[in-house]
Amino acid sequence: MLPPELKSETFRAYSPEVRKLAVENIPAFRRLPLSFLPSLLRELIEYDYKFPAERVALRAELASLGSLSNGEVDEVFRGFSEIKLSPQLEGSDWVNSPAQFVEQLSAHLWTTHQLDAFRIAATKYGDHLSALVRPEPPPIPRLGISVIGQGVVSFDGSLFRKLRPHGTFFSRIKPENGLSLLLEAVAARAKSHPVPYGHWYIDGGEPASHDSTLTCISYSALEPTRTALLARIHSEIERPGMGPEGLRSIMAQLRPSDLGKQATVDEVLQRFQLKLLTEGSGTQIFSTTFAQWAAREALRRAQPLTLLVRFAPRQRQKAMNELLSANSNQPELDVMGSLIDAEMGAYYNWLDQQRLSGAEKSCFLVWFENHQSVLAIGPSIPRQTESGSEADLARLLEWLV
Amino acid sequence: MTKLRQACTYTAGLLVHPDHDIAFLLSSSRREFLRSAAGLTLGSALLRSPLARAAKISTKKKVVVVTFGGGARDQETFAPEGEENIPGMMREMLPRASFFTQVVNRGILGHYVATASLATGVYETINNFAALPPANPTVFEYYRKDLKRPSSDAWVVAPSNGFNRIGESNHRSYGEGMGARVILPKYLLKAAMSGGGADYDHLLRDNYENPYYTPELGNREFELQQLEMILKLSADDFRSHAKTLSSPDELSLYIVRQLIRQVAPSFLWITMHDIDVAHAGAYSLYIEGIRRTDRLCAELWRVLETEPEYSGKTTLLVLPDFGRDADEDAGGNGFQHHRTGDAAARTTWLMVIGPDVREGVIYDRAVESTDLVPTLGAMLGFSASFAQGRPISELV
Numbered sequence: 016m017l018p019p020e021l022k023s024e025t026f027r028a029y030s031p032e033v034r035k036l037a038v039e040n041i042p043a044f045r046r047l048p049l050s051f052l053p054s055l056l057r058e059l060i061e062y063d064y065k066f067p068a069e070r071v072a073l074r075a076e077l078a079s080l081g082s083l084s085n086g087e088v089d090e091v092f093r094g095f096s097e098i099k100l101s102p103q104l105e106g107s108d109w110v111n112s113p114a115q116f117v118e119q120l121s122a123h124l125w126t127t128h129q130l131d132a133f134r135i136a137a138t139k140y141g142d143h144l145s146a147l148v149r150p151e152p153p154p155i156p157r158l159g160i161s162v163i164g165q166g167v168v169s170f171d172g173s174l175f176r177k178l179r180p181h182g183t184f185f186s187r188i189k190p191e192n193g194l195s196l197l198l199e200a201v202a203a204r205a206k207s208h209p210v211p212y213g214h215w216y217i218d219g220g221e222p223a224s225h226d227s228t229l230t231c232i233s234y235s236a237l238e239p240t241r242t243a244l245l246a247r248i249h250s251e252i253e254r255p256g257m258g259p260e261g262l263r264s265i266m267a268q269l270r271p272s273d274l275g276k277q278a279t280v281d282e283v284l285q286r287f288q289l290k291l292l293t294e295g296s297g298t299q300i301f302s303t304t305f306a307q308w309a310a311r312e313a314l315r316r317a318q319p320l321t322l323l324v325r326f327a328p329r330q331r332q333k334a335m336n337e338l339l340s341a342n343s344n345q346p347e348l349d350v351m352g353s354l355i356d357a358e359m360g361a362y363y364n365w366l367d368q369q370r371l372s373g374a375e376k377s378c379f380l381v382w383f384e385n386h387q388s389v390l391a392i393g394p395s396i397p398r399q400t401e402s403g404s405e406a407d408l409a410r411l412l413e414w415l416v
Numbered sequence: 417m418t419k420l421r422q423a424c425t426y427t428a429g430l431l432v433h434p435d436h437d438i439a440f441l442l443s444s445s446r447r448e449f450l451r452s453a454a455g456l457t458l459g460s461a462l463l464r465s466p467l468a469r470a471a472k473i474s475t476k477k478k479v480v481v482v483t484f485g486g487g488a489r490d491q492e493t494f495a496p497e498g499e500e501n502i503p504g505m506m507r508e509m510l511p512r513a514s515f516f517t518q519v520v521n522r523g524i525l526g527h528y529v530a531t532a533s534l535a536t537g538v539y540e541t542i543n544n545f546a547a548l549p550p551a552n553p554t555v556f557e558y559y560r561k562d563l564k565r566p567s568s569d570a571w572v573v574a575p576s577n578g579f580n581r582i583g584e585s586n587h588r589s590y591g592e593g594m595g596a597r598v599i600l601p602k603y604l605l606k607a608a609m610s611g612g613g614a615d616y617d618h619l620l621r622d623n624y625e626n627p628y629y630t631p632e633l634g635n636r637e638f639e640l641q642q643l644e645m646i647l648k649l650s651a652d653d654f655r656s657h658a659k660t661l662s663s664p665d666e667l668s669l670y671i672v673r674q675l676i677r678q679v680a681p682s683f684l685w686i687t688m689h690d691i692d693v694a695h696a697g698a699y700s701l702y703i704e705g706i707r708r709t710d711r712l713c714a715e716l717w718r719v720l721e722t723e724p725e726y727s728g729k730t731t732l733l734v735l736p737d738f739g740r741d742a743d744e745d746a747g748g749n750g751f752q753h754h755r756t757g758d759a760a761a762r763t764t765w766l767m768v769i770g771p772d773v774r775e776g777v778i779y780d781r782a783v784e785s786t787d788l789v790p791t792l793g794a795m796l797g798f799s800a801s802f803a804q805g806r807p808i809s810e811l812v
Contacts, residue, residue, distance in 0.1 A: 304697030
């Protein structure tokens with residue numbers, strides 16, 4: 016099937032709300048090239064499990080597509096129209112399995128050397144969309160907080176090297192009750208600006224006590240899911256003919272119930288957590304990777320006003336000689352390696368936050384847990400500066416936000 | 417790589433420069449860093465060396481190629497903030513090398529298929545995760561057929577099972593029996609450890625892109641025969657030594673040393689893979705991988721300089737198969753992957769050291785990954801007739 020052949024019955028397998036949205040937009044869909052449309056449907060088909068910010072963005076994009084004249088469609092999508100697809104792709108069930116189509120399209124673009132052309136087309140469309148659909152500025156400046164270095168007694172190196180040019184390094188911040196103060200400040204923002212999925216706390220280990228208004232996910236809470244997922248992976252790879260692409264498709268289609276999860280009141284968050292494990296690389300093994308990837312996906316998808324990410328020590332990667340000796344199965348922790356991971360993770364948290372609307376007013380803070388070192392970035396904070404001011408973290412947040 | 421949505425709605429507005437401009441900026445900053453840090457000369461300022469041009473193709477000439485399966489980005493290597501991670505290459509190798517700052521890979525950015533492309537001079541499109549031969553003749557086949565070299569003269573030491581077919585293509589004019597002999601050290605280890613009961617599955621992981629999948633290979637007896645007949649190692653000795661090493665790439669270098677001493681091939685190709693642990697997302701492990709690879713490259717160069725069969729007549733070429741995603745590309749996740757196809761992921765470098773190579777010179781014009789095979793052909797005297805690239809004129 017090709018896009019001009021779309022009818023309302025085509026979407027009968029979609030959930031009621033998604034089907035309604037799809038049918039309303041059939042006239043727009045029919046004009047779109049096949050190299051583009053399934054990627055849009057891939058988002059749409061997951062609409063029921065999208066965060067509010069994603070739903071708003073998707074509806075705005077659909078409205079924008081519907082408003083284009085035929086000439087504008089030709090112009091905006093010319094690059095996509097020039098992508099040559101295979102008969103297999105054209106004949107696939109891209110309406111009901113858009114994610115699989117996009118996976119196969121990806122492989123096709125690489126093997127036919129059309130990836131660069133596709134990239135140019137995608138960038139052009141992105142520019143067009145950005146010009147037409149301006150995201151709403153956040154009601155308050157966004158605040159990102161990264162807490163790194165849990166368990167590290169001392170560190171002689173220079174921390175926050177990538178972030179220092181953008182803010183002020185504070186060397187004498189009082190660490191006492193630091194995490195509690197930060198979580199209280201985050202909770203206060205959640206209460207004063209209650210927005211669904213607007214205020215997050217992600218912990219790479221065991222979460223600290225926190226206010227129930229926060230959207231919280233943690234590595235430790237997902238341990239049963241991680242274990243079930245790894246068991247599922249191992250059983251799948253034993254099957255004859257199973258390869259990496261087949262495995263990836265199976266993982267992408269997993270539902271929480273496939274891993275023994277009971278349905279919860281918050282299916283959106285439950286699905287989000289599962290995707291962190293099935294789509295993230297290394298999130299099943301290393302807690303530092305989990306924390307960084309979870310923050311990235313929360314920022315990209317939920318676009319929170321507040322995000323506190325606390326990195327925890329990950330398990331140590333054993334050297335070859337240790338693996339060969341196999342003396343102990345007890346995982347050890349690598350606190351120093353985890354500090355380095357988290358330092359980079361904090362930099363990525365900041366970069367990801369800066370990709371959202373209101374970036375010019377956004378604030379960011381990274382704290383070396385239980386130590387005096389903090390780096391703060393915000394419109395009121397000088398760049399590439401060091402400060403010996405003494406304060407606790409609550410006071411520093413007052414200066415920052 | 418399903419990046420359309422991110423590219424469309426998330427990257428929008430962040431990509432200021434067309435990719436070719438970014439590639440140029442990458443190579444320019446790499447060049448400026450090298451000029452200031454290592455005091456190298458810009459190649460475009462030099463006349464061609466009459467010595468290099470007049471150098472005769474000697475049958476005693478040897479070539480060693482090292483590729484990194486798992487690119488390292490400039491900021492962690494050839495940049496002011498990355499210099500600390502590569503002391504071996506910076507201090508020992510670079511002052512004696514010709515360095516090409518802009519090697520562009522326009523093919524598929526998967527390690528097996530990219531290595532196959534490097535080895536054929538054609539952007540291969542074979543399945544990255546299957547043990548399949550390249551479709552086009554490999555450099556080993558050209559070398560052996562044109563120069564009538566025995567099978568013992570061309571070897572590949574490669575990191576994972578998926579590379580076991582890298583030595584020869586299924587091209588009808590070349591193919592079976594004309595390629596290089598391939599050693600997979602991890603597979604040797606598996607054969608040697610068989611029945612040992614140790615928990616070394618993690619070590620034998622085939623690749624970091626798809627860590628759960630390992631193509632199955634041939635029989636254990638053949639691997640043990642390789643150990644004993646060719647490398648002159650008993651399974652016990654090999655096992656004991658392996659227990660003193662910290663990584664698969666260290667194991668590869670150990671095998672390379674044995675190969676150099678026992679067989680002394682004229683054409684040796686080594687693919688390293690430790691850096692690719694970056695796919696697990698732990699930055700400290702990625703940095704460790706870079707530091708280890710740097711140390712192993714410097715060690716290899718010292719071996720080549722001191723072994724009588726190699727000293728003074730060996731050209732060493734070192735290059736990553738491609739780069740990794742830039743931090744600034746919202747479609748990726750920084751150092752972790754090489755999925756965006758952006759300039760940082762496609763652009764890397766080449767370092768060449770040897771008796772006929774200018775020392776301490778930087779070349780910042782763009783060359784392609786597929787130029788490697790024709791360049792080797794011009795160096796060694798064979799014709800890479802099916803390769804897409806062209807010889808790098810500064811090296812031949």
